[in-house]
Amino acid sequence: MLWQPIEDLTSNWQNLASSELPPLVTVWDEQAERLRTSGEFKTFMDRLRREIAIETGIIERLYTIDRGITRLLIEQGINEALIPHGATDRPIQQVVSLIQDQEAAIEGLFDFVGGQRTLSTSYIKQLHQVLTENQDSAEALDPLTGKIIPVRLIRGDWKRQPNNPMRPDGTIHEYCPPEQVASEMDRLIGLHHQHQNQKIPPEIESAWLHHRFTQIHPFQDGNGRVARCLASLVFIQAGWFPLVLTRDDRAAYIAASEQADHGNLQSLINLFSKSQKQAFIRSLGLSEQVLSETRRTQIIIASIAEKLKQNQSASLQKRNLKVEKFAANLFDIAYIRLQDVANEIKLSVQNLVSNADIFTIYAPVGDARSYYHRYQIVETAKQLGYFANLRSYHTWMQLVIDVETSTTFLLSFHVLGHEYRGLLVCSACAYHRDNTEEGERNISDIQALSDSPFQFSYADDEGNLIERFKQWLEDVILTGLEYWNKSL
Structure with missing residues (x-):
């Protein structure tokens, strides 16, 4: 597939919006403040961030981890002692370091939004630096032998050589040439700022920003991780949840991305919308579980008072x-x-x-x-x-x-x-x-x-x-x- 400069959203972008999310957001917004003021919202969000951090590395095939150990790490925290021998295909210390890099990047997104900063190419480079802190090498095609070889990873800066992958059928998928990356990234940021002024719905903007970024593929490696962080950033700015894609979504994620390559963004929007819908539903259900686990007298009394107040409403x-x-x-x-x-x-x-x-x-x-x-x-x-x-x-x-x-x-x-x-x-x-x-x-x-x-x-x-x-x-x-x- 030949590389093409990134394109803006089509003029009929309103038709791409989800009809499911707005009413669900209305209900969540009313309950979120009550949960946040309980002091236990952080516990719930910590678990969500750990899940994203673990699963994004699995999607990128940086490592594998058993599902049972994944659940344990989500519930109790990222700790080497919780991972038994044989539960992953890489050295445990290396896996933990990679997961912690993803977790730090997600935490940084919340700080970015909290500081009311504006998305820029310098922040995207900083994000890549954090995500690849414990990754020393990347894979590249040796033009002399035609074999895949490890090369030193350039962290926090644009690629200097083409990174066009070869598909299983032998065809080459072309990304943006290195000499065009800076101008294309400037155009990406400019269009994103226009979309913010146009109030493009988060599910549309996150899918567009994610896909156009991957079309450019500005970094030597780690582009998928950065793209999902950028999608998460759009959702967090809207007061929604970071993008959660797991190993079970990988096939649908790849298929939706390929459809977007051919001009159809709807499948990727639907996948991201589905992720948000599930996050809202999980938060509405599991948030009560988080609250009940605390057993704090003050929270129980406050909850009862709130129930009485609401029941009388x-x-x-x-x-x-x-x-x-x-x-x-x-x-x-x-x-x-x-x-x-x-x-x-x-x-x-x-x-x-x-x-x-x-x-x-x-x-x-x-x-x-x-x-x-x-x-x-x-x-x-x-x-x-x-x-x-x-x-x-x-x-x-x-x-x-x-x-x-x-x-x-x-x-x-x-x-x-x-x-x-x-x-x-x-x-x-x-x-x-x-x-x-x-x-x-x-x-x-x-x-x-x-x-x-x-x-x-x-x-x-x-x-x-x-x-x-x-x-x-x-x-x-x-x-x-x-x-x-x-x-x-």
């Missing part, structure tokens, strides 16, 4: 009633669609299986069975990393497919987090019911049917909400049918 009641009205509409849409799926399955198997039994069942608001299926719903919430509150609001529906084996799809509408502040979610899972020797049917193999629950709030636009939900529901049904197919 007429505005909060109006918000809850509004989001419950949305939930009722989405519930009807989902149930009708599940009935259609049930009828389609019946028609397809009626001449093949004599004892097939396919049916739907539901428990609307106020139903005596609304507390059913708690185990499956809580387990699904654990898989997706949030707390499912079934006390304040709960409805559910099922599609049961008894064809040779018993498979159930379960949709649940409930509150996210310990407190009900006008934010609901719909989760979806599938599971099997197996016959035991005692004649009972055990639940097994519970699997979430989406990578995050469908979240909605009083701040949503109903038209956009319904379209979002229908698309999410179709993806859930498709995943559920694949789950059923594998069980046959």
Whole structure:
């Protein structure tokens, strides 16, 4: 692929914006201040920063770390003593140093925003210096032998030689020539400042800045790490969360970046939006966990007082009633669609299986069975990393497919987090019911049917909400049918 000078956003950039994030941001903004004033927000953000620091090195293939050890480091801190022999493919001390470099860079982004500084090429060079503090070499193509060889890494300054990688198919991907880097970086910064004045939404600007920076590829190595930091910077300036991409996102991240190379930025925007949505959902759920872990009397008393105050708030009641009205509409849409799926399955198997039994069942608001299926719903919430509150609001529906084996799809509408502040979610899972020797049917193999629950709030636009939900529901049904197919 030949190098081209970077391009500005297209004139129809408004069409690229996420409709999911603004209402979620509204709910988060109201809860964030309460969490920050508790003094425990730092604990939560420290864990998030450690996760980003570890995973970005894995994405770049600087090292590997077992998932279990990764979780331990996130919870307890970056410490050599927590990494056993064989848990990583590099010397432990070197891995820890590399992770600490990433962590220092992320911490520096918050300091940069707090100091109300303006993005410049000098800061980007400083960022690269921090990120590569403990990296001595980079890989380069030897023009004489055609082999990849290690070369000394230039820290904190633009590249002096071309760094065009060879793809597996033998083609060369061209980045900006060294002699053009300074002018292209100046243009990048200038356009970014224009976008800030235009109030470009963070998910669009972060993806644009990330991609155009990688097109330039101004450094000898470490460009991916710097690009993700720049994307994080845009989000932090908006009061959102640093960009979280893990090893599981690597394939989608590469595919989205390649689509952006061909002029389509939408996939990268969607990936970054998904990351932010998951961060908001995790923060709303896990922030309560952080608070509960402290067990401090002052925080508990303050929390109780806040709950009493909010429970008495007429505005909060109006918000809850509004989001419950949305939930009722989405519930009807989902149930009708599940009935259609049930009828389609019946028609397809009626001449093949004599004892097939396919049916739907539901428990609307106020139903005596609304507390059913708690185990499956809580387990699904654990898989997706949030707390499912079934006390304040709960409805559910099922599609049961008894064809040779018993498979159930379960949709649940409930509150996210310990407190009900006008934010609901719909989760979806599938599971099997197996016959035991005692004649009972055990639940097994519970699997979430989406990578995050469908979240909605009083701040949503109903038209956009319904379209979002229908698309999410179709993806859930498709995943559920694949789950059923594998069980046959």
